Amino acid sequence: MTEPTFALLIDGDNIRASLYPDIRRATAEIGQMTTRRVYGNATSAAMENGWPNVTQLRFIHSGTGKNATDLLICVDAMDLVLRGVVDGIILVTADGDFSHLAHYLRERRTPLHCIGTAQISPRLSEVATSCTIVPLPIPVKAEIPPAPILAAGISGASKPPKVVDDKALCKTLRRLLQEKKGGTLPMLHLHQHMGEALPGVDLTRSKNGKTWRQWLATQKDSFAIHGEGQNRYVRAAP
Known part of the structure; x- marks a missing residue:
């Protein structure tokens, strides 16, 4: 479909x-x-x-x-x-x-x-x-100490982009599924629930997919997607 x-x-x-x-x-x-x-x-x-x-x-x-x-x-x-x-x-x-x-x-x-x-x-x-x-929650950024001044008088490299922690995503999604009756969560609502649980989460920085469907495809040992079209939902893998 x-x-x-x-x-x-x-x-x-x-x-x-x-x-x-x-x-x-x-x-x-x-x-x-x-x-x-x-x-x-x-x-x-x-x-x-x-x-x-x-x-x-x-x-x-x-x-x-x-x-x-x-x-x-x-x-x-x-x-x-x-x-x-x-x-x-x-x-x-x-x-x-x-x-x-x-x-x-x-x-x-x-x-x-x-x-x-x-x-x-x-x-x-x-x-x-x-x-x-909207606006969506802004992620809280930890304070970063200033970069050291190099011998040539040029500051260090710029701050690298934040990497999405797959372990944190898995842990959060498992908790959300445990809280839901039947242990399932509609795919249409996944972005909203994960955004509320992890304010500022940005999958575009993930190495395992740029959307929740792509990311879940890399987590088949932990989660599974069932249904078709608008009736798709995610649950813990058996």
Whole structure:
């Protein structure tokens, strides 16, 4: 079965463009994003939030009418789902008015993954398939003593990138699985749970894979992935 596809729809009047790197990190384990759009009033809020400068997204001017951005996002989300263009929606907003869309998609058994700030309305976060808060936690860095001054008067080599500790990842994932009823964890939620348990974890620095699926493939003696598509889950290896 092919990987599920999603449409990334961003409320540009409600979310700042400076959060886009965190948004991309939060979507890394959800699925393939075949549609990436940001909506907003190009003459005011969205422009002030910096979205027209994010070239990876298609910017859509929603106009100046009341709730114009919210309405346009809802129309496009339903259109993409009903036409079968995508398997689910990744909605980036903190606005509780989108709870109506969330209820509609849940009744259709269509996943809606929400990404928002700490001010996100519970009316939306409690209905969505999953909810991730941005900005994501920043890893705590230990203080490093200054590099010694070399004889030539040039400082030592720059600090090497932090290496992901596979033992720490395995230990944390085992603990999470033990805490879950049935000892399983949906793959769609793995990125969020591991990020909360290990703030700032960045698999792009791992030597054993750049995504959780790739990393788990190297840990077959410890963990196993079952199911297909959106129903994949991870559990401890037998």
